[in-house]
Amino acid sequence: MAQPSFTAIVEALPETVPFVGPEAIERQTGIATRARLGANESGFGPSPKVIATLRDATPEFWTYPDPENFELRSALAARLGIASDEIAIGEGIDGLMGQLVRLFIEPGDVVVTSLGAYPTFNYHVVGYGGDLRFVPYAGVHEDPEALAALARETGAKMVYLANPDNPMGSALPAADIARFIAAVPDTCVIVLDEAYLETAPEAPVPIDTARPNLIRLRTFSKAYGLAGLRCGYAIGNRRLVGAFNRIRNHFGVNKAVQVAALAALADEAYLHWAVDAIAAARTRIARIAEDNGLTALPSATNFVAVDCRRDGAYALAVLKALAAEGVFVRKPAAPGLDQHIRISAGPDAALDVLAAALPVALAHAQSAP
Amino acid sequence: MAQPSFTAIVEALPETVPFVGPEAIERQTGIATRARLGANESGFGPSPKVIATLRDATPEFWTYPDPENFELRSALAARLGIASDEIAIGEGIDGLMGQLVRLFIEPGDVVVTSLGAYPTFNYHVVGYGGDLRFVPYAGVHEDPEALAALARETGAKMVYLANPDNPMGSALPAADIARFIAAVPDTCVIVLDEAYLETAPEAPVPIDTARPNLIRLRTFSKAYGLAGLRCGYAIGNRRLVGAFNRIRNHFGVNKAVQVAALAALADEAYLHWAVDAIAAARTRIARIAEDNGLTALPSATNFVAVDCRRDGAYALAVLKALAAEGVFVRKPAAPGLDQHIRISAGPDAALDVLAAALPVALAHAQSAP
Missing domain, CATH: 3.40.640.10 (Type I PLP-dependent aspartate aminotransferase-like (Major domain))
Structure with a gap:
């Protein structure tokens, strides 16, 4: 059938979404997100x-x-x-x-x-x-x-x-x-x-x-x-x-x-408050990680990269097990980085969910085939 | 000096703004907009x-x-x-x-x-x-x-x-x-x-x-x-x-x-209300135009094209004289269309300003050299 042709560049491109949103994951899995800690947003919100x-x-x-x-x-x-x-x-x-x-x-x-x-x-x-x-x-x-x-x-x-x-x-x-x-x-x-x-x-x-x-x-x-x-x-x-x-x-x-x-x-005062809150959340994420035998990397951002201390497949299993618990995090995919998961700073309520879910997720990931 | 080169297409493009906003006009002229009737927005607002x-x-x-x-x-x-x-x-x-x-x-x-x-x-x-x-x-x-x-x-x-x-x-x-x-x-x-x-x-x-x-x-x-x-x-x-x-x-x-x-x-009920309000405003704009010896075109939109019944330069003079009165309208520039000005539907308060300003603007435009 006759139809308009795309440009040569576009013809070769896939339809894609650079980041799949947690909303899409919810729609696919039916599991409600209880802790949104994957997109490096700020759960502390705006001023x-x-x-x-x-x-x-x-x-x-x-x-x-x-x-x-x-x-x-x-x-x-x-x-x-x-x-x-x-x-x-x-x-x-x-x-x-x-x-x-x-x-x-x-x-x-x-x-x-x-x-x-x-x-x-x-x-x-x-x-x-x-x-x-x-x-x-x-x-x-x-x-x-x-x-x-x-x-x-x-x-x-x-x-x-x-x-x-x-x-x-x-x-x-x-x-x-x-x-x-x-x-x-x-x-x-x-x-x-x-x-x-x-x-x-x-x-x-x-x-x-x-x-x-x-x-x-x-x-x-x-x-x-x-x-x-x-x-x-x-x-x-x-x-x-x-x-x-x-x-x-x-x-x-x-x-x-x-x-x-x-x-x-x-509102500079709020920005300073938020930066401090993010820093405190990073410290708490690091402690949660270390309490579970993982290694938190130093962070200059609003998230913490956590080394799961095995290979990329294992870190992916941890991510999936966290998702099953309603905890949305992301992870790098590149070789050399892929043993990490990436957890965004957030308020205590979200980190409480993380703290409860992480040991469960690790147990699942460790028992995976 | 060495500097990055734009693509061939971009190199040939001007820096531009397809529509100059009324905010820019206010900044340039120092005249506050009293009736914003140029951008085909809806002054009736959202629901x-x-x-x-x-x-x-x-x-x-x-x-x-x-x-x-x-x-x-x-x-x-x-x-x-x-x-x-x-x-x-x-x-x-x-x-x-x-x-x-x-x-x-x-x-x-x-x-x-x-x-x-x-x-x-x-x-x-x-x-x-x-x-x-x-x-x-x-x-x-x-x-x-x-x-x-x-x-x-x-x-x-x-x-x-x-x-x-x-x-x-x-x-x-x-x-x-x-x-x-x-x-x-x-x-x-x-x-x-x-x-x-x-x-x-x-x-x-x-x-x-x-x-x-x-x-x-x-x-x-x-x-x-x-x-x-x-x-x-x-x-x-x-x-x-x-x-x-x-x-x-x-x-x-x-x-x-x-x-x-x-x-x-x-909110479909609001949409119907707004469409009716826009229709009433069109009718009033047409009446204001005709009261001033201009010709309003029938409109299927949220604005009325008004024929100033002389050439494009005159219509532009009318537009500028309206702007001097704080009435923001726009006009087509193409030959054959350019004797018109384009007035957006808006609430009565804005049309009151238009009704008062139009005769003044026409007098100015008619006396322009």
Whole structure:
């Protein structure tokens, strides 16, 4: 039958979901999620002031959002001490990544990342026909020296590094990041994913918007507790950031997002409280893991990677046994990382469920064939 | 200085905003908008039940949205009597258009639309390197026969038609649309924009998801009063609709959108009330126009195209004079349509401002050099 043909790139792409949501798992298994600790959201939620502001704003949702995101960009610029045209707002970091790849990657262009790093970045690269090249982790850290070296060797158009890192929760010293940035050619776009910035122990490398090839991505989804609204922002020089205006869905960042992110940014006291609460939750997750004979990795993020101390198949069995108990966690799949499960920080009620479920899950996993 | 190079397509694109928002106009002119009647929003707002539901849901915005939009797709499917995998949800019709173009248009592919039709569609076509070809309006209607003919002649990959039409507010009979659909080759994607469906006088052509090349786009931005949240949906056969899953930003439709659209869909009584209120506002806009010696066109939408009965420059002067009075309206720019201004339906308070401002604006425009 005659039908329209997709582009050559699209024809080769699978229908996919980079992350299957816990809602889908519930629909498939019929098991209600009792502890939602898998998506690195913040169970501590957004600031009560954000909730109040959002509630008050709902009657205004009949107007289109400001396509320039003027107020939010201005507030972020003031906070960061840069110009507002050095900031772009997007539908989460995911949305910004898709736009970034579209701006720079032609079919066959090389893009360098770590094996086991953020899969949605890879999804977008493949979606525009990029040629992904992988550098293995050095233990539980991404390997910035090797990433920069591979970018140079391959003439890569783009290189990705997250600091702090997902899925391992590790952080590299700012000095290492500065060396990495200097070691990447100016013609190669550096995508520095700082989604977990707020929970990191060390201040990041200073912002330098003169650099022609550095885009830093940040989000309101983690410490700010607003994953449901999807608000990410990109920081970089005027040429890079302005280019989003050539291709973006200008009205894509909706009014709820604009209102909530502004309010979240204004409530610094809540952010500090949430960061402390996340740190306390990490400590408790580590204790729960260790009480059960597992090893918790140090974390600079809002989750803890827990080494199940056997192979990837075993860690997967633990994850599945936790799911059967209504505890939603995720795990890395890459070789060398796959013996870990990844548990998000959350309030005590959720961690109580985890504490009760983990020994049961381990017993199940150990008795599995 | 060495810097990363954009793709060839992006290099040629300007930084742009398809529609300058009234917020930007306020920032530029310092004149506060007293009547927001330019963006075809609904000043009647969403249902009070939607507002209440949204308010109740705000504490849950810490979790990522369901990337499958399962509940909303299911509800729409039930309403429309089709399968849920024949529906895709996107960040407004704008977002869906960008994805559709990306799925099908390679550089140089021909895309047919009407001269003066929705500019954001054109923005996306140009953004993927498509070759836009234009058919003039036939009076105040798009010309479906000519659109189909040009699509055939040029071997177009895609053809766009809005019914009801924006910016003229006209509607074509369903029989004409059915003939148009049949006249377009099966290899050419038909983008049937039904943003203004709810306010149309006649039922649309029946949904036929067996057709391999028809995508219908609908929205919660117009009669449902939720422009600020940006929720559009696409209806079509499984192959077309499923393809969005190859490229979309899966978490791009946020939780506020999902919650609000579901609640809006459930409140049919409010929709009927809003459609009636919009119809009454159209009647009043027409009366205001005619009281001032202008001609209001019949409207099947939530706005009225008003013929200023001189040339495009005069209509632009009227628009600017209205803006000086704090009345935000828009106007078509295409030859043959540009003597019109486009006034959105709104509540009486806004139309009172319009009624007072229009004679003043006309006097200014008439005395302009």
